[in-house]
Amino acid sequence: MSDQRPLDGVRVIDLTHVFAGPTCTRILADLGADVIRFEAPMRIDVTRNLIITDNDGDGEPWHYASYFIIRNANKREMMLDMSKPEGIDVFKKLVAGSDVVAESFTPRVMEHWGLGYRDLAQVKPDLIMISLSGYGQYGPNRDMGAYGMGLEPASGLSSITGYAGGPPVRSGLSFTDPYSGFIGAGAVLTALHYRRRTGKGQYIDLSEQEAAIPIVGAALIEQQMNGENTPRRGNRSDWSAPQGCYPCAGADRWAVISCGNDAEFAAMARTMGHGEWASDERYATVLARFEHHDELDAAISQWTSQRDMYDVMHALQAAGVKAAAVLDGSDVLRDPHFAARKRFDVIDQEPVGRRPVQRHLAARFTRFETAPRRPSPLLGEHNEEVLREIGYNDEQIAQLAADGIIDTKPRLPVPGQLIAMALKLPYERYVEAGILQRIDADYREQLGIAGADATPAP
Amino acid sequence: MPERALTDVRVVDISEGIAGPYATKLLADAGASVTKVEPPGGDFARRLGPFPGHTPDPERSGLFLLLNTSKRSVTLDVSVASGQVVLKKMLANADVFVTSERPSTLRAWGLSYDGLRMEFPELVFAQVTPFGATGPYAEYAGNSLTAMAMSSIMYNTGEPEREPLSTGGEPGAYLGGVQLWAGILAALANRARNGGGDHVDVAMCDAAAAADEYNAAMYAFQGAVRRRYYSRHIFGYPQDIVECADGHVVMIPGAGGFPTPLNKDTISPMALLLEDVDLNAHPLFMSPGERMIRWREFDELARPYLSTHGADEIVQTAQALRMPFAYVPYASDLLDDAHLAEREFFAGVEHPHAGTLKLPVAPFKMSETPLAPLSAAPALGEANAEVLSQLGYSQDELGVLSDRGVI
Numbered sequence: 024m025s026d027q028r029p030l031d032g033v034r035v036i037d038l039t040h041v042f043a044g045p046t047c048t049r050i051l052a053d054l055g056a057d058v059i060r061f062e063a064p065m066r067i068d069v070t071r072n073l074i075i076t077d078n079d080g081d082g083e084p085w086h087y088a089s090y091f092i093i094r095n096a097n098k099r100e101m102m103l104d105m106s107k108p109e110g111i112d113v114f115k116k117l118v119a120g121s122d123v124v125a126e127s128f129t130p131r132v133m134e135h136w137g138l139g140y141r142d143l144a145q146v147k148p149d150l151i152m153i154s155l156s157g158y159g160q161y162g163p164n165r166d167m168g169a170y171g172m173g174l175e176p177a178s179g180l181s182s183i184t185g186y187a188g189g190p191p192v193r194s195g196l197s198f199t200d201p202y203s204g205f206i207g208a209g210a211v212l213t214a215l216h217y218r219r220r221t222g223k224g225q226y227i228d229l230s231e232q233e234a235a236i237p238i239v240g241a242a243l244i245e246q247q248m249n250g251e252n253t254p255r256r257g258n259r260s261d262w263s264a265p266q267g268c269y270p271c272a273g274a275d276r277w278a279v280i281s282c283g284n285d286a287e288f289a290a291m292a293r294t295m296g297h298g299e300w301a302s303d304e305r306y307a308t309v310l311a312r313f314e315h316h317d318e319l320d321a322a323i324s325q326w327t328s329q330r331d332m333y334d335v336m337h338a339l340q341a342a343g344v345k346a347a348a349v350l351d352g353s354d355v356l357r358d359p360h361f362a363a364r365k366r367f368d369v370i371d372q373e374p375v376g377r378r379p380v381q382r383h384l385a386a387r388f389t390r391f392e393t394a395p396r397r398p399s400p401l402l403g404e405h406n407e408e409v410l411r412e413i414g415y416n417d418e419q420i421a422q423l424a425a426d427g428i429i430d431t432k433p434r435l436p437v438p439g440q441l442i443a444m445a446l447k448l449p450y451e452r453y454v455e456a457g458i459l460q461r462i463d464a465d466y467r468e469q470l471g472i473a474g475a476d477a478t479p480a481p
Numbered sequence: 482m483p484e485r486a487l488t489d490v491r492v493v494d495i496s497e498g499i500a501g502p503y504a505t506k507l508l509a510d511a512g513a514s515v516t517k518v519e520p521p522g523g524d525f526a527r528r529l530g531p532f533p534g535h536t537p538d539p540e541r542s543g544l545f546l547l548l549n550t551s552k553r554s555v556t557l558d559v560s561v562a563s564g565q566v567v568l569k570k571m572l573a574n575a576d577v578f579v580t581s582e583r584p585s586t587l588r589a590w591g592l593s594y595d596g597l598r599m600e601f602p603e604l605v606f607a608q609v610t611p612f613g614a615t616g617p618y619a620e621y622a623g624n625s626l627t628a629m630a631m632s633s634i635m636y637n638t639g640e641p642e643r644e645p646l647s648t649g650g651e652p653g654a655y656l657g658g659v660q661l662w663a664g665i666l667a668a669l670a671n672r673a674r675n676g677g678g679d680h681v682d683v684a685m686c687d688a689a690a691a692a693d694e695y696n697a698a699m700y701a702f703q704g705a706v707r708r709r710y711y712s713r714h715i716f717g718y719p720q721d722i723v724e725c726a727d728g729h730v731v732m733i734p735g736a737g738g739f740p741t742p743l744n745k746d747t748i749s750p751m752a753l754l755l756e757d758v759d760l761n762a763h764p765l766f767m768s769p770g771e772r773m774i775r776w777r778e779f780d781e782l783a784r785p786y787l788s789t790h791g792a793d794e795i796v797q798t799a800q801a802l803r804m805p806f807a808y809v810p811y812a813s814d815l816l817d818d819a820h821l822a823e824r825e826f827f828a829g830v831e832h833p834h835a836g837t838l839k840l841p842v843a844p845f846k847m848s849e850t851p852l853a854p855l856s857a858a859p860a861l862g863e864a865n866a867e868v869l870s871q872l873g874y875s876q877d878e879l880g881v882l883s884d885r886g887v888i
Contacts, residue, residue: 029671042694054667069736089702090695140848157805159846164820167800172720173731173807181722182811183649186639191722191729191809193712194648195637201692202652205659210845212666213511217486217850219673225849233826234844237503237547238650239812244543245531246812247838253812258626258647262529266626268635268644275708277645279630287622340621345611347627347686349645351636352696353706358631363616366690367697379701385657385687386664387613389594390671390679437743448770450705456774457641458710466704 028055028391033215034121036114037061037098040068042171042197043231044127044155045094046204050384051123051211052097053393059117059409060100062402064430067102070094071402085433086374086401093380096370097395101410102403102430105136109428114138116413119146122218123211127155130165140226149224151214155207159230169231171197178235183242185255192255202238203231204383264312265291265319268349271332275460277349278327278335288312290342295326351460356470365394369472372398377472403431485512486850490669492516493571494552495559496581497524499625499651500609500685502548503658504665505579509551510843511852516571516868517552518559521886523861524549533835540834540860547840550830550854555869556862556888564887565591569600570872577605577665584614594680604678605668609661613684623685628653632689633696639709646709656692657685717769718776722809723783727791731807732783738804739766750802754795755786832857862888 033056037048045060045068052058062068071085085091104110118124124143126133133139133154140152154160157169157177175181175198176191185192210227218224236243242253258279260266265288266281282288285301285308292300300306300322305315312319327335332348339346348354355361356379364387367379384393406429410420423429453459467473490513494505502517502524509515517524526548527539539545558564572578578597580587587593587608594606594614608614611623621627629635629647639646647653664681672678690697695715699705707715714720719732740749740761752761765772765779772779787795792808799806808814815821816839824846827839843852865888869879882888 027671027675029667029674031674050663054670087702089698092702093695093698158820159824162820162823167807168735168803168805169807170720170733170735170805172714173733173805176722176729176731176809177807179810179812179815180648180650180652181809184638184646185649186643186646190724192639192646193722193731194634195639195696195707195709195712196634196692196694197714198634198648198652198692201694202656202659205656205663205688205691206844209507209659209663209666210847212663212670213486213852214847214850215670216490216666219670220489221484223849225847227845227847229845230824233821233824233841236815236821236826237841237844238652238655239815240547240650240841241531241544242650242812243816243841244547244838246816248531248533248543248835249535253649255649258644260626261531263624268630268646270644277630277636279626279635279647281624281626283624340618343622345622345624345627347621347623347630349630349636350633351706351708352633352693352698353700355631355633355690355693355697356700360612360616360618361631361687361690364613364684364687366687367701375702379697381691381693381697382687383691384663384667385660385683385691386667387615387682387687388664388668388671388679390668390675390677448773450703452770452774453705453715456710457708458713458715458773460706460708463700463704463706466700470701472701 026392030054030056033057033123034059035123035125036118036121038124038126038128039155040127041070042094042200043203043207044125046201046383047153047155047207047211048125049094049097050205050208053382053384053395056123058098059405060095060098060400062100062102063106064102064104064427064434067402067433089378092372092375092378092399094383095399096380097397098400099405099409100400100403101406104428104430107428109423109426111136113410113423113428115146117409118143118150120413121147122151124150124152125155125207130154130156130160144224149218149222151211151218151224151227153207153211153227153229155203155229155231157230158232160228171200174199174231175235177232179239179242180235183239183253183255187254187256189255199231199235201383203229203234206234208384259316264309264316265323267320269320269324269327271327271335272330276332278332279347279349280323280339281345283345285309287344291339291344294338294342294344295323297322353463368394370395370398373401379470379472401431402433403429406431483851484849486847487511487513490514490577491575492577492579493518493568493575494579495568496579496609498526498581499544499548499654500657500661501579501581502526503655504607504609504662505552506548506550507662508665510854511850515552516864517549517554517859518557518568518571519554519861521556521558527861546832546835546838546858549858550840551856552859553864553868554859554862555864558887559592560590561887563882563885567869567872567882567887568592571868572597572601572604575604576669577607579607581609583610584619598678602678603672605665605672605681606678607661607665607668607681609657609683609685611685613687614680614682625651625653625685628657628685628689631686633693634689637696637707637709638712641708641710653685653689656688657683660688660691718772718779719783723787725787725792725795726789729809730792730795731809733805733807735803735805739769750804754799754802754804755783828853830854830857834860
């Protein structure tokens with residue numbers, strides 16, 4: 024395994040914020056690109072304030088936000104005021120020496136600043152630029168305001184998600200954000216491939232609504248072939264029966280099981296001590312199992328509810344049956360399979376301490392590593408370093424700092440404490456309401472990351 | 482015709498189902514030459530449907546037609562030695578090999594990475610399986626549902642008193658496919674820069690877990706375990722699908738929807754939308770945290786307006802008030818959507834057996850090198866003669882392979 028990575032030498036200028044864009048550029052960074060993020064003194068990434076760890080908003084809360092940290096590890100950062108001509112000047116000098124610009128503003132914002140693709144291609148003719156937006160850069164819905172929680176429904180996905188007979192349901196995350204981030208990374212890699220071959224750059228318009236629509240592709244075809252919209256049916260499938268999510272021993276513990284054919288069903292039945300099910304006329308064929316699915320679910324639940332979710336998974340898998348434990352946010356950090364596959368890397372994150380952060384690129388390779396080489400950047404941490412690299416001297420850098428063009432502290436319109444108060448209740452209240460399952464005071468011991476904090480920020 | 486981005490990339494693809502085929506569709510629609518190697522009975526997606534009139538027909542499976550545009554199909558039994566010989570001849574002229582088989586199957590077929598890398602040191606060997614090629618669960622069977630179960634996303638989707646709910650539409654498989662596609666492109670970039678092929682190993686469960694928004698992070702940073710609560714984002718309410726007079730909308734007031742300490746004397750967009758300015762001073766308008774806990778009370782405040790207005794009016798009014806409300810379209814709505822039509826998101830692709838179907842063109846637009854279906858999905862084995870004769874097989878040899886059921 025070499026420390027050379029495929030995108031070593033590629034520089035990415037990252038103007039994205041929140042979720043989709045930072046996911047895209049995090050993948051490029053883990054593949055070796057030098058990703059330089061930009062925040063502005065008057066406009067820091069809102070996720071720097073969303074979850075404020077062990078912190079009431081005093082001090083520098085923007086350096087504690089887990090939401091931000093997990094998506095922005097492995098990047099450098101400048102805090103640059105681009106509302107001033109001097110800021111734009113610095114930015115364009117950087118673009119001239121870069122390969123990719125990524126942005127996720129509302130359409131028209133970049134052009135309004137004179138930083139549209141045509142403008143930037145004047146500075147760097149073979150530039151690749153990607154814009155990630157809710158509904159794309161043109162079309163009647165271009166200017167619709169878009170948050171991730173609205174785009175999953177807008178892609179059609181919610182219309183086929185939900186309990187049978189119930190309303191459409193959003194997933195427990197802004198689904199199109201990570202999905203668009205993954206797609207965006209592949210889009211940039213496709214454009215880089217073309218540039219390697221021809222020397223030509225290009226512009227990529229990624230609509231997050233469109234990115235996720237192919238997931239409902241079968242429903243789109245069903246509608247065209249049979250004039251039917253696919254109904255919501257919980258965890259069941261047209262292709263497998265039984266398929267479902269079954270209760271296991273313990274509070275709110277579950278496992279999924281899916282039998283794709285008669286042989287798998289017979290194996291499941293034997294494992295559950297009910298070999299006779301395979302010849303029971305109610306269950307013997309897949310059509311019969313669809314017909315008697317509720318009854319079968321009740322019988323399966325009797326077996327699963329006596330067992331630990333992992334025992335259910337391993338016992339059924341040993342017999343060749345598709346099954347998995349339903350993991351929560353703490354389980355994924357402890358699962359031995361994820362650990363063996365390095366799903367999480369422990370980074371030394373100033374000033375928080377050692378923390379596991381997930382990889383956003385799931386693909387693993389044998390020739391190179393994709394673990395982050397550095398933690399998530401502090402605000403403006405690399406202002407001077409980057410400016411020196413493009414030829415600024417000490418005096419010029421001092422002048423930019425004196426003029427407030429670069430900075431390391433935000434100029435927020437509202438104090439951090441107020442934002443913290445406005446955005447979150449004490450977590451105990453969430454536990455009372457059932458929105459949080461629990462809070463483990465000793466979570467750092469449990470995760471093996473206690474007692475090794477990074478040195479506090481100066 | 483405009484140039485395509487990946488015309489120099491040659492792919493041999495023995496994968497079946499959704500994940501692998503979606504990855505190679507994204508390569509094929511961008512110009513890569515993809516030879517789909519199907520078992521004599523065909524990719525199992527040909528048996529999954531949907532089918533016209535719900536009548537199974539391997540040449541008219543909607544899922545297959547969607548996932549295999551711009552490819553050519555060869556039938557080959559790679560589980561037998563003669564099939565493996567043919568496959569290796571194909572790999573000699575390929576940049577990328579794609580499989581969705583588990584490690585033990587590939588070993589049994591003599592097609593594992595460790596063997597093939599000796600013969601084809603520049604080959605990108607790309608594998609997507611439910612649990613990946615390594616780790617204690619590598620041999621486990623799975624599908625989209627097992628991937629979503631492992632991801633922590635499913636645990637956090639659905640109602641608190643009911644079972645966790647998977648997102649619809651086989652998302653675990655698509656996530657695996659997209660990650661495999663990006664991984665293949667990364668391995669090709671590495672080959673161009675640093676030399677050598679590679680093993681790209683994608684687990685569908687890893688791909689789904691990589692999409693986690695903050696479940697693991699909340700534990701890793703605060704020891705807090707989130708659980709499903711009507712699939713709600715923990716940062717405030719309302720940000721969810723709500724019922725209206727003629728269906729559903731996504732109610733998202735956004736950063737400026739409610740009064741804040743900075744602008745509490747201005748009538749907020751939410752009070753204007755709900756046509757009741759007195760609501761502006763309501764405690765639930767003033768405190769995001771309280772709304773999250775006492776959301777049922779909030780729903781009662783919104784119900785009179787929502788239950789008497791249709792989705793179009795609600796979304797358009799909210800957007801005019803600069804709140805990012807959204808629609809909840811069904812497949813039929815998407816196919817008729819004016820915005821998607823203007824962006825030419827769907828293309829009519831004519832298929833000899835299934836007629837013309839509107840298929841999504843691409844999940845993003847590239848200004849210089851379009852990404853769109855070049856041809857309909859292939860009939861089973863329609864390129865057998867073409868591909869094998871390119872490999873130097875004679876008509877007689879083709880006949881023998883065919884008689885023995887290898888092709």
